[in-house]
Amino acid sequence: MSRDYLSVDPRTGERIGRSATLTPDATRQLVGESAGAQRRWRERPPAERADALRALSAALGAARDDLAHLLVREIGKPVAQSVAEVDKCRALCDGFADHADTLLADRRPLAGDLPARIRLRPTGVILGVMPWNFPYWQALRLAVPNLLLGNTCLVKPAPNAALSTLALADVVARAGLPPGVFTPLLVSESAVADVIAHPAVTGVSVTGSVTAGAAIAAAAGAAVKKVVLELGGSDPFIVLADADVEAAASAAARSRLGNAGQSCVAAKRFLVERPVAEEFLAALTDRFAAHRVGDPADPRTDVGPLARADLRDLLHTQVRESVAAGARVVLGGEPVAGAGFYYPPTILTDVPVDAPVWRDETFGPVAPVLVADSTQDLLRLADSDEYGLGASVWTTSPERADHLADALPAGMVFVNEIVQSDWRLPFGGIRRSGIGRELAADGFGEFANVQTHWYGPPPAGPSTSE
CATH class of the missing domain: 3.40.605.10 (Aldehyde Dehydrogenase; Chain A, domain 1)
Incomplete structure (x- = not known):
């Protein structure tokens, strides 16, 4: 039937x-x-x-x-x-x-x-x-x-x-x-x-x-x-040591929290070079905490509910299993009590690369943050999943931007901007992100x-x- x-x-x-x-x-x-x-x-x-x-x-x-x-x-x-x-x-x-x-x-x-x-x-x-x-x-x-x-x-x-x-x-x-x-x-x-x-x-x-x-x-x-x-995808958001950290944090929050994180091109995995890791995490936490969760009909609301109860439950399972595997909760991490399918802006650090929030696509306002010590480390971590839709790179160095863009397995790489679909640009990915x-x-x-x-x-x- x-x-x-x-x-x-x-x-x-x-x-x-x-x-x-x-x-x-x-x-x-x-x-x-x-x-x-x-x-x-x-x-x-x-x-x-x-x-x-x-x-x-x-x-x-x-x-x-x-x-x-x-x-x-x-x-x-x-x-x-x-x-x-x-x-x-x-x-x-x-x-x-x-x-x-x-x-x-x-x-x-x-x-x-x-x-x-x-x-x-x-x-x-x-x-x-x-x-x-x-x-x-x-x-x-x-x-x-x-x-x-x-x-x-x-x-x-x-x-x-x-x-x-x-x-x-x-x-x-x-x-x-x-x-x-x-x-x-x-x-x-x-x-x-x-x-x-x-x-x-x-x-x-x-x-x-x-x-x-x-x-x-x-x-x-x-x-x-x-x-x-x-x-879909699990796009890496890469912040290099020479980046404008405040601008990167603002963009990261905009990308991860738009439509309550329910976007294929949202930044979903955050990679930061060690010299600016603490600064970026603090700035990202401030911006996530400032986003208002509430009724999407209210113009003051930044983050509405997830679209279905099963989607909220799956997201929380991914968070819970990642914490059990060793991830640390910086912000959020529990469903919002009461009616509706709300989940708060959530940040995790110390995430194992085989944890669900890093290995799999997460469709909600959850940001896992990892620290990298070299370009090779950045590329290894960015390439530790099966997707290849988009990537965002934040740096003031055109040379490093081009090097990373050429090396990243992604259909779209945006430098100092979030990945987004635009009618003027071809949209799509490689690997398990599509054909x-x-x-x-x-x-x-x-x-x-x-x-x-x-x-x-x-x-x-x-x-x-x-």
């Missing part, structure tokens, strides 16, 4: 919505409708598709407050951060619309004066299997580039974020985009493989756990369909038919004689 999609207010644990899981017949109908919409959508001139994205940006702006407050209720995201997510989606729409000509322009061959062009063409219907932590941004991070290209999108939301996805689809419709180009697909996890196997579906993008990504990639491989995987890229020109072409056009001379006409 399929489980329905249940939305629960993380502040109280009360159910706020229930959406029925689609039947197989209803699923096939929606996939077919998306395929029909794609055949019509791909024939629209690129300028019209770009204008549709601008209209979507305007519609998001009109619905900004309603969308933001729904995130507060459904996933517990603080209201200011929820508004920022909607604004980020607007920038995504406008950015791709404004650069449509560049993204869709024919490319010339790499070398030689060949009579050929390389052109990006749409492929069909793209399935997105989406998480709950940024339900608007991550759905549109897939949809906006593909809609501009001429594909259509089916979006399977996380089971606890269906209301946000349905609200987003309503905004897409109000923006005037045709039915079928952006379709919520409330199917069970067991039905995803059947959707992937549908002939109209030409690719699948997954943001989620390694386990889920591997299973979906196997289904895509069996159907010979393109797959892009973004499977492929989203955003920018690199992500734009992931679900395109990269089509070569060769233009030979016209055949000679029939000879004429008198």
Whole structure:
């Protein structure tokens, strides 16, 4: 029996919505409708598709407050951060619309004066299997580039974020985009493989756990369909001895505590060179302690609840097992008493590298801090997990920054800035953090038919004689 999609207010644990899981017949109908919409959508001139994205940006702006407050209720995201997510989606729409000509322009061959062009063409219907932590941004991070290209999108939301996805689809419709180009697909996890196997579906993008990504990639491989995987990370945040420690500590708190630490690109493991270790730990502790935990609807709140009770319980298990293995609690370390799924900003030191908070991804406001004595030590500790999404390096030395950036196993390295997704930059990781890229020109072409056009001379006409 399929489980329905249940939305629960993380502040109280009360159910706020229930959406029925689609039947197989209803699923096939929606996939077919998306395929029909794609055949019509791909024939629209690129300028019209770009204008549709601008209209979507305007519609998001009109619905900004309603969308933001729904995130507060459904996933517990603080209201200011929820508004920022909607604004980020607007920038995504406008950015791709404004650069449509560049993204869709024919490319010339790499070398030689060949009579050929390389052109990006749409492929069909793209399935997105989406998480709950940024339900608007991550759905549109897939949809906006593909809609501009001429594909259509089916979006399977996380089971606890269906209301946000349905609200987003309503905004897409109000923006005037045709039915079928952006379709919520409330199917069970067991039905995803059947959707992937549908002939109209030409690719699948997954943001989620390694386990889920591997299973979906196997289904895509069996159907010979393109797959892009973004499977999270455990990003190192590296502070060198010559860094601006105060700036680094402020950025570290912003990265680790945003969305209550529930972000794939949040800094999750903190590495500090010994000469500034005590100074950084003190500064980080001050900033963590200053973050207010509370109702995400209150504009004064910095850290809201975790999205689900099981996520809070898993995080606390990781902390408890790490302390049992020898880690020392500097701040926090116990769930907040009372209603809701709250966990306080927490700092651990003296963490063994095989402890859960260092070895595994932690999805919450927990910061393990380790001290390193050399560049080799930094790289060894940074490379002591299986992920490879992002890394942040703090230093005033361009030479050391470049050396570390080149050596770190990560898809993205930010120097003197926190790792973040930006529509202008390719987003993605290596190793168990995933396959492929989203955003920018690199992500734009992931679900395109990269089509070569060769233009030979016209055949000679029939000879004429008198």
